Amino acid sequence: MQNPQIVDSINEMLTMQNTLNEATNGVDWRSGVTVLGKPINWRRCIVMETAELIDSYPWKHWKAVDAKTDMENVRVELVDIWHFLQSLVLEHFELERAATILAQVLSSKGNPAQNTASLSVIEQVEVHEKMLATALEAGEVSEGYLERLTKAFVDSCSMADLSFTQLYQIYMAKNVLNQFRQDHGYKEGTYIKEWHGKEDNVVMFEIIAEMTDFSGDELYIRLKESYKNLPV
Known part of the structure; x- marks a missing residue:
């Protein structure tokens, strides 16, 4: 069952995202091309932002092996990914259906927030890599695909201890x-x-x-x- 408060917040954010996309890419941004004729690829945007998110972790075995994870930046990158995930859903579905697709996943209890202290850096990174791998999939952007991608996003948020309320506020x-x-x-x-x-x-x-x-x-x-x- 969908949480009405989450549905309202998602509708608000989707409306704002559409306005932002129209201002930056033109009113016909859903065609996949900006007003200047440049192709738009929201899945690539998610991939690149997820790569930047992963670089907030000290995953490299050849340098800075004792560095600490920049968790604040991980959360910032997740909010950037949320911009692109919303845009991908809006590109393929009208606002009402887009909100329903996202709310179905975000309203579900799912897995409780994981204790990151019990996981190694690599285990944490692997959670985010699942989102990256899903974004890299080729093929139709169906409701099922978007639900899987959103679930991967929710898992990444859980790993970063980023609640929906925090996601909304930062967005x-x-x-x-x-x-x-x-x-x-x-x-x-x-x-x-x-x-x-x-x-x-x-x-x-x-x-x-x-x-x-x-x-x-x-x-x-x-x-x-x-x-x-x-x-x-």
């Missing part, structure tokens, strides 16, 4: 940050991305951590307050 926050960037000269090249030695993404997470309840409007106001205090 919405990144959209607020993207809008803030556009409003403050991102396209013109005048936007300052490093704030007092921290990237704006880091500042965004710090603000969210201080909130009792997430609010996009409050986040925007707090970002504006921090930004205006930067040295010119």
